[in-house]
Amino acid sequence: MALVAVAGSSRSTNTALEEKVAGVAALIDKWRPDDGQCSLFLDGSRREAGRFLCAAVELHGAMLLVASDVDQERGDECLVRAQGVLEAAMRRLQLELELLLSTVRSNAVDGAISGHDVVGDAGVVGHITMVADAMMAAGYGMECVSTFNSHRRAEFAAAVRRLLGFAPSQHAHFHKLTWEDVDGKVQSWHTAAGFAFNFAFSRERVLCHRVFAADAALADKVFAGIASDHAADLLAVAEAAVMRARRAPERLFHVLDVHATLAEILPAIACILGDKSEAAARATAALRNAGNAARGILMSLEQAIQKTTSSKAAVTGSAVHPLTRYVMNYLVLLADYEDTLARIYQQGESTLTSGSGSASRVSPSSSADSIGRLVSVLQRKLEAMAVGYRPSALRSLFMANNTHYVSKKVRGSSKLEGIVGEDWIEEQMAETRRHVDAFVHSAWRDVLVAGGEGADAAVKEAVATQRSWVVADDEMGDAVRAAAAAVVVPAYRALYRRHGTAAWMTPGDVNAMISRQFGGLRNEAAGARPVSAGSATSRRHRLRLTSFSDKLAHVQ
Template sequence: MAEEGQEKLIEVVRHIARTLGRTDTMADDILQIYSNFDHRFARENISADRRYDGSVSEEHDSSLERDVLRFLSSGRPIWSDSADAAAFLEVIDALVAAVGDYQPPANGLLHQCMIRLEDEFRTLIENPYSVSPYEPVPPPGFDSEGEDSDGDENQIPVALPVTNYDYVIDALPPGSVADLHEIAKRMAAAGFGRECVHAYCLARRGFLEESIYRLGIRHRTAGAVDEIQDAQWAELEDEIRRWVKAVNVAFRILFPSERRLCQRIFSGLSIAELSFTETCRRPATQLLRFGDAVASSSRSPERIFQVVSMYEAIRDVVPELDAVFSDQYSAFLCRDSVALWKKLGATIRGIFTELDNLIRRDPATAAVPGGGLHPITRYVMNYLRAACASQQTLEEVMDEDGLGLTEITARPSSPLAIQIAWIMEVLQGNLEAKAKIYREPALSCIFLMNNGRYMMQKVRGSSELTILIGEEWIRRQAARERRWMADYQKTTWNKVTAVLRIDGLQSPGSAAMRERMKVLDVYFEETWRAQRGWVVADETLRSEIRAAAAAMVMPAYRRFLGIYKAVEKHAEKNVKHSAQEVEGRINELFIGQNEGLKRNV
């Protein structure tokens, strides 16, 4: 250790002599002063290896400087010639060694070389095929075929669809990667690692952003989040579909490929992880920021389908991110992706809550003409049926307790089944409130049967809904329908059937029967005309209600006609409607003709 320290001290003296000794005489005088001061600086020790009058050192420095200046003054890329590239690296190695030997002039030269090396580094990345002496096959791009270069410059060129994500892009040829590795080693050794990272990020970040742009994703600033939230949903739907594709390509192909490239270029260097993170940070954040803006915007029910597709996209890539964003610098991107996944799940649950609120807020002030199907019933049932196409995802989202799908399916009711059953109960309560608007109790029953039957049909027509809702709900709904039918029978045709009762007559004479026949005709016409304007869209339900009406009227009417004909000689002249005609009239009911006539007028 003492000998090493003495050698360094002697080297400092040599350096001072070279620096201050403008002439040979001045250098000798300086060395003599040191020799008189300390015997270790005796002339024979200092000049043991070479002369210290500066002649040899200056010749060496001049030669090195000439080599450096020759490369720095070159107007073409140094790496366009492999021999020049190798020679330039040797010059840099010599400069680095000289700086280590406390030769200040080498510092300035090294700094200039680093600036040029940084330019060469960036050029190799941005234009590897025209610079590199190698001629590999270019990497697969994302440009769409037949793209019109003369078109609108502001139009996003959407790439061809990507279906296979199980491959890696070699964005640079192997020779360029090897050259970049050698450059990165020199820059890191010279203390210019940060500059190397900066150059790499500037070049590669542009490639990533351009690739994502060609997938149809526009660059948005942080302030554009409000723009996304305020945009019309129809405008965002297409962008969301492109976002889903871009997430898959970026997180499964682009970023893993970039990780691999960084590991090859910066192999063995501590700046590899920082380079990867700084390159991917902005394009990855752009994608996540868009998803976060959508998740934070309105939770209108119609958004469920696109939000589910976003949830599925980010959920499916999250398991693969641990291997990509695994270091201390990029781990935050993995955390942010997981956070977006959870936030989109919360948004989906919030959309179901908003659907609940939408049903509750639907006003009960305007009755559907003729007691027909209410728009809210059609909307909710079609909505639930369509949503159940994503049953597995919705089960996962609703499982806030984290039980997992295996445990969910083993339970009597899954969280999604409970949610849907609740929505349908809310809908049923809303419909019952709307039914009270009708003045005729029988029409209220028609309204409830119409809407209840539609709900039943939608459940039975969807295997997913049938499984989720279960047979118990179907039985309960069928019981409700029977009750509404019974209420209909009690509250309609009652005026007609009251006239047809002859049990209370002490002596059903011809005059009394004639009077009843007149009243019967009036009541029948009134009831028939009213119910002819009522609407039952489902043919099966319409037949069932007609049969129920006929079951009430026809037996009593036939009995009444039999008695009337027995006591009235000219009964045939006074009977306005035969039994066949009355039954025929009943079979014309519930087609909404009155409403049709009003619309035509």
């Protein structure tokens, strides 16, 4: 009786399997694995899609029952047929997975651009989840993961490439590109990296966990497979940009931008990919390297200022020196990066103290120290350059023009003004006034010590000598004319009162001659106003700075 019962049971399971095979085969005849023109889920009915999934899973279950049966005489034949039908069903589901994934046009990058939240599309994501569950339940989890992974990797790569405007892998060729080309690519990288790490990766992770909700560990593994290479490619662009920048002063701002973006995305990388992940370690290293590069560039700039030789010093008419203009315009831009500089110098201090285990703190003066140091280096260089000017009046005018330009650029930038402080500005303006006074006493010395008709000749000579000299701007011209009139006119008036019969110029004539110096009356006639100091440049807008050596080449 037991043998009869077992035989009956085997026939029953085999019959059930044959029925399952027939049912699935009928569905496959309608939804063939090689027909990608229509989708069971998107073009068929929800009920029929559910029947297909259930039938495939039930077929796999029936196969397991037959395979566990001790009577394999008829079961083996049934299993062979069932295996063929199941494989066909899984190929159809694999095709369905591809069709469904193709409707998920991209990862969150494109979703954010278009304003459409792909992850929030419950219908499509729900269908994908159902297919994944069925394939996993039927023993085809590897095929499911492989299809999902390859499709999402390709979509993610395409979306990032569209956002960047170039393939991230092109970073390997940065050394062959002109700096202008690199500059353009790095600028698009800032947007792409911020978008990817702060938004796209997190949305992709949500998608993975929704599709593979039954196995969180698997979902994390699938996400890592999609994200790891793309994260590495994006970080490689930053690494290549910093390496390409070398120590050219005009490229510091790109390095600072890279540092700022890396500092912004590092918390997101640690949160989404894990603080122990390769991406987090790589981003941390890139951040450190960008900081080191920035400090190196600032050191190079300081050395370049110091190495400007006296032969490059003289400029016609004691005008503002190109070095002064270059450095101060540079510092106005640099002041916009005060917070980034503070982080970079904190990073340097942390590196120095990490070996001893002492905790580092943010030094609020670190950015001020670096900028203030460059200003001091410039001032010392200007003093050294001034020695080459003859006569002494021209030397004083050179210093007055350049110190005035320095303080004016500082006053024109609220950030730079905040960094150096009001006391420094007051001292700098007082220094400019001292140079103006020294200029007046030197340039008009012969008038001040002359007597009789000699005063007229001294005035004419002083005016003729100063005709080719220049002032920094109308503000400086007003200051110089006012200082000269305040000293020279009273002195000449005293001489005129004593020797008026011999002198043919009146004090009014002398005052008028002083008023015409440095374009005074011409500017008045034209209705000119003092040149404004300008305003601070925004973080992303930068001056086109040529190389430091090229900037000074014309004064060699």
